[in-house]
Each structure stands twice: as C-alpha cells, then as structure tokens.
Amino acid sequence: MHDTAKVIAGIAVFLIVVLSPVWYNTVTGQASYVPQLKLPTDEKYCVETAPYMRTNHIELLELWKKIVVRTGKRIYKATDGKTYTMSLAGTCMKCHSNKADFCDRCHNYTNVQPNCWECHVVPKGVKTEATEHAR
C-alpha cells in the first residue's frame, strides 16, 4: 500500500491534460484575444454611450420594438436629447454599415445568434457574414 508515487504521477498527468488548453492559449497569446470591431468612421457617437450600448443594446432594441409595434410611435429621444427613428435595419445599420466586422464579429465571439435577420432585411451595401441567416 505505498503507491504515493503512482498517485502523484497520475494527478500530474491529469492536470497537464486538463490544463493544456489554458497553457496553449497563454503561450500562443490567444488568451488575451478580443475581437477587433470596425466602428463607423463618419460618425463619432452612438445612440447612447458606447459602454451603455455594449451592455444594453439588447434592451434598447427590445424597447424600440415594443414602442413601435405596440404604440405606433417611432421617435426615440436619446439621453443627450438627440432624436432617432426607432428602426433596427434603418437606424442601427445606417451607421454600423459593416455588420460583418461589428455585430457579427462580436456575436460570433460571444456565441450569440440573434434571429432578427430572418425577418429584418439587411440594407444593401451593408457588409455581412456569409452565414445562412447572416447573424
């Protein structure tokens, strides 16, 4: 009953195998990978501030959808007082005309698959990924 060496060797092998992806990413520099987003060049500001949009664009779009469909109103007054027409394809995509390297790139990284573009039509001239539903 003196298998200490074998047990320790077993644990070591186990740890090496389990942690190998972490080491691989650290060594190849992929652990610090964040998607490089292509921001609009002709506009400086989003509808709301960038940090707000990063975390809350889902809620904002949900709110727009609710107001337009349920009440028929279409003008959104942003926090800074500017007004926007509440439209996914018409407003967001007018500025973010590089959907592939913006929405799609971040959604692929975070593994999010919005189904919006199954119905909403990506405007002409907007660059999208060539996936089935161009998410």
Place this chain on the structure above:
Amino acid sequence: MMNRRDFLKLACFSVVGTPARSVFDRLTGKDIAGPTKEGQPKWAMVVDLKMCASKPGCRDCVDACHSIHNVPAFNNPKDEVKWVWTDSYKNIFPEQSHRFVSVEVQTRPVLILCNHCENPPCVKVCPTRATFRREDGIVMMDYHRCIGCRYCMAACPYGARSFNWKDPRPFIKKIKEDFPTRTKGVVEKCSFCEERLAKGLKPACVEACTTKALTFGDLNEPNSQVRNLLASKPNIRRKAYLGTEPKVFYLE
C-alpha cells in the same frame, strides 16, 4: 380583531371574486377594447363594389400592398399568404345572394382584407397577445411574439389571416428593405398600413386604386369622407350579425 367566521367569509369572497372579475372583463370585452381616448382616430375603409368592378381583372391594390410588405407569392392555394385579395360577391356575401340577384352582381369581385373588428375574436384567443387591438382600432400583429399556434386563424370568421408553412423569402419577387419579411411558422395579415399612417400617408391599396373604389378615414371625425359615405349610401359589412363590428364597409 377579525374573528374566525369573518375571516372565512372574506376568504370565500376573495376566492370567488378574483376570477369573477376577470371573467366579467372578458365578457364585456373590457380588457380587449379599452377606452377610446379623446382625439384618437378610429380607422375604417369603405369599398365601392361598382367602382371596383369598373376595371375588370384589376390587381393594382393587391400588387401595391403585397410588394411593399414583402408578401410571398407561392402560386399554390395550400400555402397561399395574402393580406388583401378578391373573391366573388356570391362567396363573400352568401346571405345577400339569393337566386334572383343578377349574375353580374353575383360574380362581381369583392375586395377583402382584415376587417379590423371593434370586437376581434382573434385577439381574444391569442395566448401570447401577439395580436392585439390598438387604441386607434387597428388590429395589429406583433410578429416577435407569434408562436404559430394559429388559434387566431381558427377564430377569424373572415379567413383574413395566413400562415407561413414555408420560408417565405425565396417566394418574394423583390425584397423591399423598408419592411421586414416574416418567417416560417408565423401568422400574418393586413395592418391597415400602420407604418404608412404613422407618416401621414394613406394605406398603399387606397393610394394605388385608380377607380376611386377605396376610401379610408377616421370614423371619429364626423365630417370625414368615410362618415359621409356611410351616412349617405346604403352599405353592408361581412357577417355583421356575429357582433364583431367590422370596420371595412361595402357600398353595393
């Protein structure tokens, strides 16, 4: 202090009373219709059948509607999706079409679309409230909430709703960017062009009609064109006896 007897009485009343209230609201249509606010329009359409028939085979209004709303053309009656279309007088007004009505009248085309009922059965049955009645009387679809159960289709006495059995996109001749398409598995129908009304425009069918057969307007406005037509000419509605209060009127 409340004694046990009073407590039990109160408990009984609340148990019976709570559902009774919602049943009462349902029966009186309160939760569906809601009050009409002061100054709110109430949209309606008047279709003049004779003027419509004056241009045989005309599809101007149908084409205008279906093209701006990305309505697919499956060319197959089983899959058909339609927002506005025509059928014969004899089929649409069977209770008016006895054998002494002339063949000319019986075969006259009747334009049909969602009636935007004041008392819409489709709204009552929708389990997700994807279909609802707006304050201006428009019976709307929230396509985001539609789960494709088709209760609304079963409830609608006018067959005004269509179901997408297939992905509609390949069957849309030219996809218009301004309006989203629908997907397989959702129900769709006419919306009185609420997206155009919001811009102060008339519905696309009314604008496209060259025979002046279609009049659109506000029933709450005593001097509106629709109110004048309805007051001055005899008119009928589809299956008015059902109590759905359709807001598409026909001049014979």
